[in-house]
Amino acid sequence: MRYAGLIFDLDGTLLDTSEGVLGCVEETIDALKLRAVEPNWRKEILGPPLSVALSKFFGLDEAGGERALAEFRRRYAEWGVQKCRPYDGIIELLRDFKRRGLYLAVATSKAEPFAQRALESSGLLPFFDRVCGPGLQVRGHGKRDLIRRAIEGEDGPFLMVGDRRFDVEGAKACGMDCAYALYGFGSAKEAIESGAEFMVETADAIWALVEGPGHFFSFEGGDGAGKTTQIALVKAYLEERGYRVRQTREPGGDAVAERIRELLLEPSLKMDALTEAYLYAAARAEHVRAVLRPALLRGEIVLSDRYVDSSIAYQGYGRGLGEKLVRAVNEAAIGGLMPERSYFLELNAVEAERRAKSRTGKDRIEMEGEAFKVRVEQGFLEIAAKEPERVRRIDAGSGVDEVFARIRADLEGWLDSSGTSRAGTAGPATGL
Numbered sequence: 001m002r003y004a005g006l007i008f009d010l011d012g013t014l015l016d017t018s019e020g021v022l023g024c025v026e027e028t029i030d031a032l033k034l035r036a037v038e039p040n041w042r043k044e045i046l047g048p049p050l051s052v053a054l055s056k057f058f059g060l061d062e063a064g065g066e067r068a069l070a071e072f073r074r075r076y077a078e079w080g081v082q083k084c085r086p087y088d089g090i091i092e093l094l095r096d097f098k099r100r101g102l103y104l105a106v107a108t109s110k111a112e113p114f115a116q117r118a119l120e121s122s123g124l125l126p127f128f129d130r131v132c133g134p135g136l137q138v139r140g141h142g143k144r145d146l147i148r149r150a151i152e153g154e155d156g157p158f159l160m161v162g163d164r165r166f167d168v169e170g171a172k173a174c175g176m177d178c179a180y181a182l183y184g185f186g187s188a189k190e191a192i193e194s195g196a197e198f199m200v201e202t203a204d205a206i207w208a209l210v211e212g213p214g215h216f217f218s219f220e221g222g223d224g225a226g227k228t229t230q231i232a233l234v235k236a237y238l239e240e241r242g243y244r245v246r247q248t249r250e251p252g253g254d255a256v257a258e259r260i261r262e263l264l265l266e267p268s269l270k271m272d273a274l275t276e277a278y279l280y281a282a283a284r285a286e287h288v289r290a291v292l293r294p295a296l297l298r299g300e301i302v303l304s305d306r307y308v309d310s311s312i313a314y315q316g317y318g319r320g321l322g323e324k325l326v327r328a329v330n331e332a333a334i335g336g337l338m339p340e341r342s343y344f345l346e347l348n349a350v351e352a353e354r355r356a357k358s359r360t361g362k363d364r365i366e367m368e369g370e371a372f373k374v375r376v377e378q379g380f381l382e383i384a385a386k387e388p389e390r391v392r393r394i395d396a397g398s399g400v401d402e403v404f405a406r407i408r409a410d411l412e413g414w415l416d417s418s419g420t421s422r423a424g425t426a427g428p429a430t431g432l
């Protein structure tokens with residue numbers, strides 16, 4: 001892992017607290033009949049310490065600022081503090097980081113008792129080793145000092161995650177990288193101007209910053225080559241070594257694509273070859289966007305039972321549409337995302353026939369004749385010949401363990417050469 005600990009800002013990074021904060025400020029304005037001198041106050045007030053922001057945006061002197069803060073806090077304690085929700089993906093992220101022993105802390109300009117309560121009511125408090133915010137009496141506490149307190153006595157390197165320039169500046173002053181959360185209250189402009197090392201559009205993207213991007217493997221071959229069994233073995237093997245693994249399949253992988261799969265494999269339907277190619281590509285477009293890219297962004301290893309090579313082999317060669325057309329149909333669907341490794345499980349014709357015979361309930365594609373299967377096999381072989389770097393041919397004609405040993409041997413080599421390890425850094429996933 002690239003970092004030993006993560007320090008999070010709270011408002012706009014872990015929790016969307018806008019409803020509670022803005023609601024209580026509105027009530028304070030009404031109660032004290034305040035007038036804003038900063039027309040954009042609703043946007044600007046979320047981020048800097050409130051004790052400073054209230055005076056600044058409503059043109060108050062010291063006494064006025066104190067009164068406004070007291071009014072605000074009374075309401076915030078009453079109802080505002082509970083009006084918050086974790087951003088999408090935050091709970092999963094914290095749970096996983098905690099499980100893997102990363103040091104997790106919060107450095108917030110929110111008064112510490114409020115920070116504790118907000119974290120408590122949203123269920124996030126147990127994930128944190130330390131929560132650092134100013135005391136109720138402190139005014140305008142700098143982020144740098146809070147971050148310092150958050151990391152004191154702990155071993156780095158640390159990554160700060162925040163959504164305003166104060167977080168970036170504080171992190172810089174403490175010699176840490178900062179990931180600017182664009183989903184919070186700031187802006188891309190501010191992120192760039194403040195010199196944040198990273199920008200993340202969703203909480204999921206933080207995963208890849210900590211662990212390196214994910215890796216994508218596909219498994220291909222004719223029907224009955226034993227892909228499903230082998231994928232399960234590879235998954236168990238990688239998980240034992242501490243990797244987070246996502247197993248998926250094509251056509252399918254999510255609700256929409258699984259529905260398209262039903263249509264494609266329904267034995268009673270007749271279908272034009274081009275329609276078939278588009279439907280496989282449609283299911284793939286969904287799979288890429290809903291499953292593959294998000295998983296890779298989270299730094300997972302994705303094992304897909306079939307991918308675009310199947311379309312080239314089955315629709316391009318099997319149905320005779322040709323490789324060029326099938327690639328064109330799939331271009332937008334995959335958007336450049338290709339596996340780093342594809343394992344082609346090969347069976348000789350006799351063994352394939354023997355396994356096919358023992359199968360019952362054949363789907364629409366499996367019902368095709370011998371000549372079709374030969375063309376599909378030829379398609380796979382030609383892809384393998386063209387892309388020897390990516391594609392590994394695996395003899396799948398022997399026992400399960402033997403086949404797995406072949407895959408594992410290659411996989412181990414790949415893990416070594418890519419520099420990937422449970423605690424290591426990794427190269428970028430292709431097309432990510």
Ligand code: TYD
Binds near residue numbers: 222223250308309312
């Ligand atoms: P799959 O569920 O992998 O079947 P099996 O477990 O028998 O290998 O795939 C379903 C069928 O869809 C299979 O016969 C291959 C076919 N297929 C295509 O024709 N084109 C494609 O792009 C894909 C992904 C699969």
